[in-house]
Amino acid sequence: MGRAGETLGGSRRRRGSIATALLVMLAFLAGDLLVHSSPAQAQQRPRTILDMLFGGGERRQPYRVVPRYSKPPARAASPGPARRKTRARKSAPKPVVAAPATPEKSKDAKTVLVVGDFLAASLASGLKDAYGDNEGVSVKSAVSGSSGLVRQDHYDWSKELGPLIDADKPAVVVVMLGANDRQPIDGPSGKVSVRSPEWNAEYERRVDEIAGIVEKSKVPLVWVGAPPFKFDRMSEDMVYLNDLYRQAAQKVSGEYVDVWEGFVDETDGFIYSGPGVDGQTVQLRNSDGISMTDAGDDKLAFFAKKAIDRFVSADGPVALGGQPDGMQLPPLANAATAVRSPPVALDDPSLDGGESLLGGNATRIGMTLEASPRDKLVLTGRGTGHVDGRADDFAWNDKSGAVASDDQPVAYRGSIDLKKVRKEQGIKPPEAMPTILDAIMDDWSNDNQAAKGDK
Structure with a gap:
Protein backbone atom coordinates (compact mmCIF):
# COMPACT_ATOMS: atom_id res chain seq x y z
CA MET A 1 0.00 0.00 0.00
CA GLY A 2 2.81 2.31 0.69
CA ARG A 3 4.32 1.81 -2.73
CA ALA A 4 0.94 1.99 -4.42
CA GLY A 5 0.18 5.28 -2.63
CA GLU A 6 3.47 6.78 -3.70
CA THR A 7 2.85 5.76 -7.29
CA LEU A 8 -0.63 7.23 -7.23
CA GLY A 9 0.68 10.54 -5.76
CA GLY A 10 3.43 10.74 -8.39
CA SER A 11 1.00 10.17 -11.23
CA ARG A 12 -1.21 12.93 -9.83
CA ARG A 13 1.69 15.34 -9.68
CA ARG A 14 2.61 14.54 -13.28
CA ARG A 15 -0.94 15.11 -14.42
CA GLY A 16 -0.99 18.46 -12.57
CA SER A 17 2.17 19.60 -14.28
CA ILE A 18 0.84 18.51 -17.66
CA ALA A 19 -2.40 20.39 -17.04
CA THR A 20 -0.43 23.49 -16.09
CA ALA A 21 1.63 23.25 -19.27
CA LEU A 22 -1.55 22.87 -21.33
CA LEU A 23 -3.05 25.94 -19.67
CA VAL A 24 0.09 27.98 -20.46
CA MET A 25 -0.03 26.86 -24.09
CA LEU A 26 -3.70 27.74 -24.35
CA ALA A 27 -3.02 31.17 -22.84
CA PHE A 28 -0.23 31.79 -25.37
CA LEU A 29 -2.48 30.76 -28.25
CA ALA A 30 -5.29 32.98 -26.95
CA GLY A 31 -2.98 35.96 -26.70
CA ASP A 32 -1.76 35.37 -30.24
CA LEU A 33 -5.35 35.25 -31.49
CA LEU A 34 -6.10 38.51 -29.71
CA VAL A 35 -3.17 40.26 -31.35
CA HIS A 36 -3.92 39.09 -34.89
CA SER A 37 -7.68 39.38 -34.75
CA SER A 38 -9.47 42.34 -36.33
CA PRO A 39 -10.76 45.18 -34.17
CA ALA A 40 -14.35 44.13 -34.78
CA GLN A 41 -13.64 40.56 -33.67
CA ALA A 42 -11.76 41.78 -30.64
CA GLN A 43 -14.68 43.93 -29.62
CA GLN A 44 -17.27 41.19 -30.24
CA ARG A 45 -15.35 38.39 -28.49
CA PRO A 46 -16.58 37.85 -24.90
CA ARG A 47 -14.15 37.78 -22.03
CA THR A 48 -12.98 34.34 -21.05
CA ILE A 49 -11.49 32.92 -17.90
CA LEU A 50 -8.07 33.10 -19.51
CA ASP A 51 -8.50 36.87 -19.85
CA MET A 52 -9.32 37.17 -16.20
CA LEU A 53 -6.40 34.89 -15.16
CA PHE A 54 -3.67 36.16 -17.47
CA GLY A 55 -4.80 39.72 -18.28
CA GLY A 56 -6.11 41.00 -21.56
CA GLY A 57 -9.11 42.56 -19.83
CA GLU A 58 -8.49 46.00 -21.35
CA ARG A 59 -9.63 46.12 -24.91
CA ARG A 60 -7.08 48.38 -26.44
CA GLN A 61 -7.58 49.75 -29.87
CA PRO A 62 -4.93 48.49 -32.24
CA TYR A 63 -2.48 51.02 -33.66
CA ARG A 64 -3.63 52.32 -36.99
CA VAL A 65 -1.41 54.13 -39.47
CA VAL A 66 -3.15 57.31 -40.64
CA PRO A 67 -1.92 58.63 -43.98
CA ARG A 68 -0.42 62.16 -43.86
CA TYR A 69 -2.55 65.12 -44.86
CA SER A 70 -5.64 62.96 -44.70
CA LYS A 71 -8.88 64.57 -43.69
CA PRO A 72 -10.27 63.47 -40.34
CA PRO A 73 -13.54 61.56 -40.68
CA ALA A 74 -16.62 63.72 -40.44
CA ARG A 75 -18.43 63.46 -37.16
CA ALA A 76 -21.99 62.26 -37.24
CA ALA A 77 -24.57 64.76 -36.10
CA SER A 78 -25.47 64.17 -32.50
CA PRO A 79 -29.14 63.56 -31.80
CA GLY A 80 -29.03 65.99 -28.86
CA PRO A 81 -30.12 69.61 -28.93
CA ALA A 82 -28.50 71.74 -31.60
CA ARG A 83 -25.54 73.76 -30.37
CA ARG A 84 -25.14 77.44 -31.12
CA LYS A 85 -22.46 78.11 -33.66
CA THR A 86 -19.63 80.19 -32.31
CA ARG A 87 -17.32 82.24 -34.47
CA ALA A 88 -13.66 82.64 -33.79
CA ARG A 89 -12.88 85.95 -32.25
CA LYS A 90 -10.96 88.26 -34.51
CA SER A 91 -8.45 90.61 -32.96
CA ALA A 92 -9.58 94.19 -33.12
CA PRO A 93 -7.62 96.21 -35.70
CA LYS A 94 -5.00 98.46 -34.18
CA PRO A 95 -5.80 102.13 -34.46
CA VAL A 96 -3.69 103.87 -37.06
CA VAL A 97 -1.86 106.78 -35.45
CA ALA A 98 -1.51 109.55 -37.96
CA ALA A 99 1.73 111.47 -38.04
CA PRO A 100 1.44 114.98 -36.66
CA ALA A 101 0.66 117.31 -39.50
CA THR A 102 3.22 120.02 -40.14
CA PRO A 103 1.54 123.39 -39.87
CA GLU A 104 1.45 125.38 -43.06
CA LYS A 105 3.62 128.45 -43.17
CA SER A 106 1.89 131.79 -43.17
CA LYS A 107 2.03 134.04 -46.21
CA ASP A 108 4.21 136.58 -44.44
CA ALA A 109 6.58 133.97 -42.98
CA GLN A 323 14.33 149.00 -44.01
CA PRO A 324 16.15 145.73 -43.19
CA ASP A 325 19.51 147.44 -42.93
CA GLY A 326 20.37 145.89 -39.57
CA MET A 327 20.45 149.26 -37.73
CA GLN A 328 18.59 149.21 -34.43
CA LEU A 329 16.67 151.93 -32.69
CA PRO A 330 18.21 153.16 -29.43
CA PRO A 331 16.38 151.78 -26.42
CA LEU A 332 14.58 153.84 -23.84
CA ALA A 333 16.59 152.32 -21.00
CA ASN A 334 20.00 150.81 -20.60
CA ALA A 335 20.55 147.22 -19.54
CA ALA A 336 22.73 148.49 -16.70
CA THR A 337 19.72 150.07 -15.03
CA ALA A 338 17.76 146.79 -14.83
CA VAL A 339 17.45 145.22 -11.40
CA ARG A 340 15.33 142.23 -12.41
CA SER A 341 14.72 140.14 -15.52
CA PRO A 342 11.70 138.25 -16.86
CA PRO A 343 11.60 134.51 -16.12
CA VAL A 344 13.27 132.22 -18.65
CA ALA A 345 11.79 128.81 -19.44
CA LEU A 346 13.97 125.82 -18.61
CA ASP A 347 13.47 124.37 -22.09
CA ASP A 348 14.49 127.60 -23.82
CA PRO A 349 17.54 126.97 -26.04
CA SER A 350 18.78 130.47 -25.29
CA LEU A 351 19.13 129.64 -21.61
CA ASP A 352 22.75 128.55 -21.94
CA GLY A 353 23.67 131.66 -23.91
CA GLY A 354 22.41 134.21 -21.43
CA GLU A 355 21.19 136.48 -24.19
CA SER A 356 18.10 137.97 -22.54
CA LEU A 357 18.58 137.57 -18.82
CA LEU A 358 19.26 140.90 -17.13
CA GLY A 359 17.46 143.75 -18.84
CA GLY A 360 15.24 141.68 -21.14
CA ASN A 361 15.65 142.50 -24.82
CA ALA A 362 17.68 145.64 -24.33
CA THR A 363 20.15 146.29 -27.13
CA ARG A 364 23.86 146.81 -26.84
CA ILE A 365 23.89 150.53 -27.62
CA GLY A 366 21.65 152.94 -25.77
CA MET A 367 21.42 156.12 -23.77
CA THR A 368 19.56 156.75 -20.55
CA LEU A 369 19.36 159.48 -17.92
CA GLU A 370 18.79 157.03 -15.09
CA ALA A 371 21.82 156.09 -13.05
CA SER A 372 22.85 152.48 -13.09
CA PRO A 373 23.14 150.42 -9.89
CA ARG A 374 26.93 150.76 -10.09
CA ASP A 375 26.70 154.56 -10.28
CA LYS A 376 24.21 154.61 -7.42
CA LEU A 377 26.56 152.56 -5.27
CA VAL A 378 29.86 154.29 -6.12
CA LEU A 379 28.72 157.89 -6.49
CA THR A 380 25.83 158.30 -4.09
CA GLY A 381 26.34 155.36 -1.78
CA ARG A 382 22.88 153.93 -2.43
CA GLY A 383 22.29 150.29 -3.23
CA THR A 384 19.45 148.69 -5.12
CA GLY A 385 17.30 147.95 -2.10
CA HIS A 386 16.69 151.46 -0.69
CA VAL A 387 15.81 149.83 2.63
CA ASP A 388 17.49 151.46 5.63
CA GLY A 389 19.50 149.07 7.73
CA ARG A 390 19.57 146.29 5.13
CA ALA A 391 22.89 144.70 4.15
CA ASP A 392 22.87 146.28 0.69
CA ASP A 393 22.10 149.79 1.93
CA PHE A 394 25.42 151.60 1.60
CA ALA A 395 24.20 155.14 2.32
CA TRP A 396 27.02 156.54 4.43
CA ASN A 397 25.12 159.64 5.50
CA ASP A 398 22.20 157.60 6.77
CA LYS A 399 24.47 155.29 8.73
CA SER A 400 26.46 158.13 10.27
CA GLY A 401 23.23 159.78 11.30
CA ALA A 402 22.00 156.54 12.82
CA VAL A 403 25.15 156.18 14.89
CA ALA A 404 25.02 159.79 16.05
CA SER A 405 21.29 159.79 16.62
CA ASP A 406 19.93 159.76 20.14
CA ASP A 407 16.47 158.63 19.17
CA GLN A 408 17.21 155.46 17.18
CA PRO A 409 20.58 153.99 18.09
CA VAL A 410 21.55 151.01 15.97
CA ALA A 411 23.45 149.16 18.70
CA TYR A 412 22.77 148.23 22.31
CA ARG A 413 24.49 150.78 24.49
CA GLY A 414 25.08 148.71 27.58
CA SER A 415 27.20 150.64 30.08
CA ILE A 416 28.63 153.07 27.48
CA ASP A 417 26.93 156.43 27.05
CA LEU A 418 27.36 157.59 23.48
CA LYS A 419 26.79 161.21 24.44
CA LYS A 420 29.58 161.11 27.00
CA VAL A 421 32.03 159.43 24.65
CA ARG A 422 31.18 161.90 21.89
CA LYS A 423 31.76 164.91 24.16
CA GLU A 424 34.98 163.64 25.76
CA GLN A 425 36.69 162.51 22.56
CA GLY A 426 35.24 165.15 20.26
CA ILE A 427 33.79 162.63 17.78
CA LYS A 428 31.84 164.31 15.04
CA PRO A 429 29.81 162.72 12.27
CA PRO A 430 31.61 162.77 8.89
CA GLU A 431 30.62 165.47 6.49
CA ALA A 432 28.29 164.62 3.68
CA MET A 433 30.01 163.34 0.56
CA PRO A 434 29.86 165.91 -2.27
CA THR A 435 27.98 165.01 -5.40
CA ILE A 436 29.74 164.30 -8.66
CA LEU A 437 28.60 167.64 -10.08
CA ASP A 438 30.02 169.52 -7.07
CA ALA A 439 33.32 167.70 -7.46
CA ILE A 440 33.50 168.57 -11.15
CA MET A 441 32.75 172.25 -10.46
CA ASP A 442 35.38 172.37 -7.70
CA ASP A 443 38.01 170.85 -9.94
CA TRP A 444 37.12 173.25 -12.74
CA SER A 445 37.31 176.23 -10.36
CA ASN A 446 40.66 175.12 -8.95
CA ASP A 447 42.06 174.68 -12.44
CA ASN A 448 40.96 178.18 -13.42
CA GLN A 449 42.50 179.70 -10.31
CA ALA A 450 45.74 177.84 -10.90
CA ALA A 451 45.83 179.03 -14.50
CA LYS A 452 45.34 182.67 -13.41
CA GLY A 453 48.07 182.36 -10.79
CA ASP A 454 50.52 181.14 -13.43
CA LYS A 455 49.84 184.19 -15.54
Missing part, protein backbone atom coordinates in the same frame (compact mmCIF):
# COMPACT_ATOMS: atom_id res chain seq x y z
CA LYS A 110 10.20 135.05 -42.80
CA THR A 111 12.60 133.04 -44.97
CA VAL A 112 15.89 131.65 -43.69
CA LEU A 113 18.12 131.01 -46.73
CA VAL A 114 20.77 128.33 -46.11
CA VAL A 115 23.64 128.14 -48.63
CA GLY A 116 26.81 126.06 -48.68
CA ASP A 117 28.08 122.50 -49.09
CA PHE A 118 26.92 119.10 -47.78
CA LEU A 119 27.29 120.22 -44.18
CA ALA A 120 25.01 123.15 -44.98
CA ALA A 121 22.48 120.58 -46.20
CA SER A 122 22.66 118.90 -42.79
CA LEU A 123 22.21 122.28 -41.14
CA ALA A 124 19.19 123.06 -43.32
CA SER A 125 17.63 119.71 -42.43
CA GLY A 126 18.05 120.40 -38.72
CA LEU A 127 16.66 123.92 -39.05
CA LYS A 128 13.58 122.64 -40.88
CA ASP A 129 12.86 120.35 -37.94
CA ALA A 130 13.61 123.10 -35.42
CA TYR A 131 11.23 125.56 -37.11
CA GLY A 132 8.70 122.91 -38.15
CA ASP A 133 6.07 124.13 -35.68
CA ASN A 134 6.77 127.81 -36.28
CA GLU A 135 4.35 129.17 -38.85
CA GLY A 136 6.23 132.44 -39.10
CA VAL A 137 9.59 131.01 -40.20
CA SER A 138 10.32 129.11 -43.41
CA VAL A 139 13.70 127.47 -44.10
CA LYS A 140 14.89 127.47 -47.73
CA SER A 141 17.79 125.16 -48.61
CA ALA A 142 19.90 126.26 -51.61
CA VAL A 143 22.98 124.07 -51.19
CA SER A 144 25.38 122.30 -53.51
CA GLY A 145 26.96 119.34 -51.75
CA SER A 146 30.30 119.35 -53.60
CA SER A 147 30.67 123.12 -53.76
CA GLY A 148 33.06 125.43 -52.03
CA LEU A 149 35.11 128.55 -52.58
CA VAL A 150 38.03 126.81 -54.30
CA ARG A 151 36.47 125.00 -57.27
CA GLN A 152 34.61 127.90 -58.83
CA ASP A 153 34.57 125.99 -62.10
CA HIS A 154 32.18 123.51 -60.45
CA TYR A 155 29.94 126.03 -58.64
CA ASP A 156 30.68 129.72 -58.32
CA TRP A 157 29.01 131.11 -55.21
CA SER A 158 30.16 134.62 -56.03
CA LYS A 159 27.84 134.54 -59.06
CA GLU A 160 25.00 132.40 -57.69
CA LEU A 161 24.49 133.92 -54.24
CA GLY A 162 23.25 137.34 -55.35
CA PRO A 163 20.44 136.02 -57.60
CA LEU A 164 19.37 133.57 -54.86
CA ILE A 165 18.97 136.42 -52.37
CA ASP A 166 17.06 138.53 -54.88
CA ALA A 167 14.69 135.66 -55.70
CA ASP A 168 13.95 134.44 -52.15
CA LYS A 169 14.16 137.80 -50.31
CA PRO A 170 15.24 136.12 -47.06
CA ALA A 171 15.20 137.66 -43.63
CA VAL A 172 18.63 136.17 -42.92
CA VAL A 173 21.28 134.33 -44.94
CA VAL A 174 23.03 131.36 -43.29
CA VAL A 175 26.37 130.30 -44.85
CA MET A 176 28.29 127.12 -44.11
CA LEU A 177 31.26 126.30 -46.36
CA GLY A 178 34.79 124.94 -46.20
CA ALA A 179 34.56 121.16 -45.97
CA ASN A 180 35.50 120.78 -49.68
CA ASP A 181 38.10 123.56 -49.82
CA ARG A 182 41.23 121.64 -48.83
CA GLN A 183 42.60 121.58 -52.39
CA PRO A 184 44.81 123.76 -54.58
CA ILE A 185 43.49 126.96 -56.13
CA ASP A 186 43.97 127.78 -59.80
CA GLY A 187 46.17 130.85 -59.92
CA PRO A 188 47.54 132.94 -62.79
CA SER A 189 50.74 130.90 -62.79
CA GLY A 190 49.13 127.51 -62.20
CA LYS A 191 48.07 125.49 -59.18
CA VAL A 192 48.64 127.06 -55.78
CA SER A 193 49.13 124.60 -52.91
CA VAL A 194 46.90 124.62 -49.85
CA ARG A 195 47.80 127.00 -47.01
CA SER A 196 50.59 128.66 -48.97
CA PRO A 197 50.76 132.48 -48.72
CA GLU A 198 49.24 132.86 -52.20
CA TRP A 199 46.48 130.38 -51.37
CA ASN A 200 45.68 132.11 -48.08
CA ALA A 201 45.45 135.55 -49.70
CA GLU A 202 43.19 134.37 -52.52
CA TYR A 203 40.92 132.31 -50.27
CA GLU A 204 40.52 135.20 -47.80
CA ARG A 205 39.55 137.46 -50.71
CA ARG A 206 36.85 134.99 -51.79
CA VAL A 207 35.48 134.68 -48.25
CA ASP A 208 35.26 138.47 -47.95
CA GLU A 209 33.56 138.57 -51.34
CA ILE A 210 30.76 136.26 -50.16
CA ALA A 211 30.25 138.31 -47.02
CA GLY A 212 30.22 141.50 -49.10
CA ILE A 213 27.48 140.15 -51.39
CA VAL A 214 25.24 139.53 -48.38
CA GLU A 215 26.00 142.97 -46.95
CA LYS A 216 25.25 144.62 -50.30
CA SER A 217 21.83 142.92 -50.31
CA LYS A 218 21.10 144.51 -46.89
CA VAL A 219 20.32 141.11 -45.36
CA PRO A 220 21.76 139.92 -42.02
CA LEU A 221 24.50 137.30 -42.28
CA VAL A 222 24.96 134.27 -40.03
CA TRP A 223 28.13 132.33 -40.86
CA VAL A 224 28.34 128.88 -39.24
CA GLY A 225 31.84 127.55 -38.72
CA ALA A 226 33.01 124.08 -39.68
CA PRO A 227 33.03 121.26 -37.08
CA PRO A 228 36.06 119.04 -36.37
CA PHE A 229 36.66 115.90 -38.43
CA LYS A 230 38.10 112.47 -37.81
CA PHE A 231 41.39 113.28 -39.55
CA ASP A 232 43.76 115.55 -37.63
CA ARG A 233 45.15 117.38 -40.65
CA MET A 234 41.66 118.16 -41.84
CA SER A 235 40.65 119.48 -38.42
CA GLU A 236 43.77 121.67 -38.29
CA ASP A 237 42.87 123.26 -41.61
CA MET A 238 39.31 123.83 -40.41
CA VAL A 239 40.63 125.77 -37.40
CA TYR A 240 42.46 128.11 -39.77
CA LEU A 241 39.47 128.50 -42.10
CA ASN A 242 37.07 129.15 -39.22
CA ASP A 243 39.21 132.11 -38.20
CA LEU A 244 38.80 133.57 -41.70
CA TYR A 245 35.03 133.05 -41.56
CA ARG A 246 34.83 134.79 -38.18
CA GLN A 247 36.76 137.82 -39.42
CA ALA A 248 34.67 138.08 -42.59
CA ALA A 249 31.40 137.95 -40.65
CA GLN A 250 32.57 140.61 -38.21
CA LYS A 251 33.61 142.94 -41.03
CA VAL A 252 29.99 143.16 -42.25
CA SER A 253 28.46 143.18 -38.71
CA GLY A 254 27.28 139.61 -39.14
CA GLU A 255 27.03 136.78 -36.63
CA TYR A 256 29.58 133.96 -36.47
CA VAL A 257 28.41 130.68 -34.91
CA ASP A 258 31.10 128.44 -33.45
CA VAL A 259 29.96 124.79 -33.35
CA TRP A 260 33.37 123.27 -32.56
CA GLU A 261 32.77 122.65 -28.86
CA GLY A 262 29.62 120.64 -29.58
CA PHE A 263 31.51 117.90 -31.45
CA VAL A 264 34.62 117.36 -29.31
CA ASP A 265 35.30 115.85 -25.90
CA GLU A 266 36.89 117.47 -22.87
CA THR A 267 40.37 117.07 -24.42
CA ASP A 268 39.26 118.80 -27.65
CA GLY A 269 39.34 115.48 -29.50
CA PHE A 270 36.98 114.32 -32.22
CA ILE A 271 33.99 112.24 -31.07
CA TYR A 272 31.50 110.09 -32.90
CA SER A 273 28.91 110.19 -30.11
CA GLY A 274 28.07 112.86 -27.60
CA PRO A 275 25.22 114.72 -25.92
CA GLY A 276 22.35 115.58 -28.24
CA VAL A 277 19.97 118.50 -28.01
CA ASP A 278 17.95 116.62 -25.38
CA GLY A 279 21.00 115.85 -23.24
CA GLN A 280 21.09 112.13 -24.08
CA THR A 281 24.19 110.50 -25.57
CA VAL A 282 23.58 109.92 -29.28
CA GLN A 283 25.65 109.27 -32.40
CA LEU A 284 26.48 112.60 -34.00
CA ARG A 285 28.77 111.61 -36.87
CA ASN A 286 28.65 108.81 -39.41
CA SER A 287 31.35 106.14 -39.71
CA ASP A 288 33.32 108.23 -42.24
CA GLY A 289 34.04 110.80 -39.53
CA ILE A 290 32.91 113.64 -41.81
CA SER A 291 29.17 113.67 -42.45
CA MET A 292 26.45 114.14 -39.84
CA THR A 293 23.72 111.86 -38.54
CA ASP A 294 20.19 113.10 -37.93
CA ALA A 295 21.15 113.87 -34.33
CA GLY A 296 24.17 115.79 -35.64
CA ASP A 297 21.88 117.80 -37.93
CA ASP A 298 19.75 118.76 -34.95
CA LYS A 299 22.79 119.81 -32.96
CA LEU A 300 24.09 122.02 -35.77
CA ALA A 301 20.67 123.66 -35.91
CA PHE A 302 20.67 124.07 -32.12
CA PHE A 303 23.76 126.30 -32.25
CA ALA A 304 22.68 128.25 -35.34
CA LYS A 305 19.10 128.81 -34.20
CA LYS A 306 20.13 131.06 -31.33
CA ALA A 307 21.73 133.51 -33.76
CA ILE A 308 18.96 133.19 -36.37
CA ASP A 309 16.22 133.91 -33.82
CA ARG A 310 17.51 137.46 -33.43
CA PHE A 311 16.38 138.23 -36.97
CA VAL A 312 13.25 136.11 -37.40
CA SER A 313 11.62 136.24 -33.96
CA ALA A 314 8.55 138.39 -33.42
CA ASP A 315 10.37 140.61 -30.92
CA GLY A 316 13.53 140.91 -32.98
CA PRO A 317 15.44 144.13 -33.70
CA VAL A 318 13.52 146.98 -35.32
CA ALA A 319 15.10 148.61 -38.35
CA LEU A 320 15.16 152.33 -38.92
CA GLY A 321 12.70 153.55 -41.54
CA GLY A 322 11.29 150.07 -41.97
